[in-house]
Amino acid sequence: MRRNRRNYLLAIPAFVFFAAVSGSLVTQSGMDWYRTLSLPWWTPPGSVIGAVWTVIYVLSSVAAIEWWSAKKRGRRFGLVAAMFVANLFLNVGWSVVFFGLHEFAASIVVASLLALSTWSLVALMWTRKPTASVLLLPYAAWATFATCLTAAVARQNGFGFPDLPAGFWLFVHLAGFIVGLGSVTVIDLLGFLGRESCYWTETTIRAHKVTKPLIWIGMAGAIVGGALWHGSWTPVSVAQAWIALVLLMNGYFLSFVVSPFLLARESLGCSKELIPTWMQRRIVISFLISFVGWWSALALTVMALVQ
Structure with a gap:
């Protein structure tokens, strides 16, 4: 049991760190293009965005460890674990489609899925591990904000939304x-x-x-x-x-x-x-x-x- 606990105490932060570094590398590769974009006035400075994501990654690691340490593991345990992994892939995927591929439409979709999956994790974790759920709230709120910002940047730079009256x-x-x-x-x-x-x-x-x-x-x-x-x-x-x-x-x-x-x-x-x-x-x-x-x-x- 102790060995198993030591394994996930190391594996979860390592997995989150890998996702964070991967997303950061892709983001840095697209910064020259990003600086040419017209940004909404409410766009946070790059230093603030970086600091927020750092805090979010730490909180996410703690939340995942808290969830994994549950003594009773029902059917929901595997679902949350799978969603957590999918969430990190979406996290990195957004950086790829936005900063790497410069695809506004795809980045809006991926950001929306990221926000939706994070809120779903908050809801699923609440009944068994309220602490883990609360730790993910900043992530869910920031992912929602990032989705709105992605849509605003896309619109301000010529991306055409459906022309409905x-x-x-x-x-x-x-x-x-x-x-x-x-x-x-x-x-x-x-x-x-x-x-x-x-x-x-x-x-x-x-x-x-x-x-x-x-x-x-x-x-x-x-x-x-x-x-x-x-x-x-x-x-x-x-x-x-x-x-x-x-x-x-x-x-x-x-x-x-x-x-x-x-x-x-x-x-x-x-x-x-x-x-x-x-x-x-x-x-x-x-x-x-x-x-x-x-x-x-x-x-x-x-x-x-x-x-």
Whole structure:
């Protein structure tokens, strides 16, 4: 057992280090081309990007070691291990297609897959190893930011996105609000009723299984549709971007903290019992943040339409 532990304590950092060095070498080879690009004003300096990636690689190694050290290894263990390896290949792959091949379209796709796989790792690790999940949060957030930056650089340097009318993206934006805000309103109301009612507590646990994916789908539609409808940074789009960031963080808490807690109670046959007061308080605060955030974002969209 000790030998096995020593093996993965050495192998995981070595594998991550190999991926980091490979990506860095490819990046350095394309820096002359990169300096010729027109970059968005919010592009971080190269020194900052390098420092952030260094921290992320260290945290990723610790998260992987934490996951690998689990005493009980279920079916999810192998899935997470495979996804972690795939994630590192995507990490290096982005450097290859962007800095090496100068392919904007492919780099956007790879960056999106990288962000999606990282968030998936965060979600999968949460139930068994919350510490490992939290350690990957900076990586997931940075991969999401890198995806947005890749798309912005591509657009600013002549890459043509599908030429769809602004009205279409406004429709996607508003449809996201209809789906997301509708689901938020339902689950918030049920959660409020469930504070002092065993019947509504059980109903809330059942309903959240449906509303949770709908809220995430709605949020995706509202964010993507809004970004492409606005087309540029305006006071309204900046405000909505900050609201979206708060809602994403709040959604993470509801999906990966509250939801597993409710499902665990259901599996133990406690779904008809009142939720403990300490959790009720956290849920109420989270619901208020969600409700106010969604309505504020919608109000900003209405303001933009009126103007």
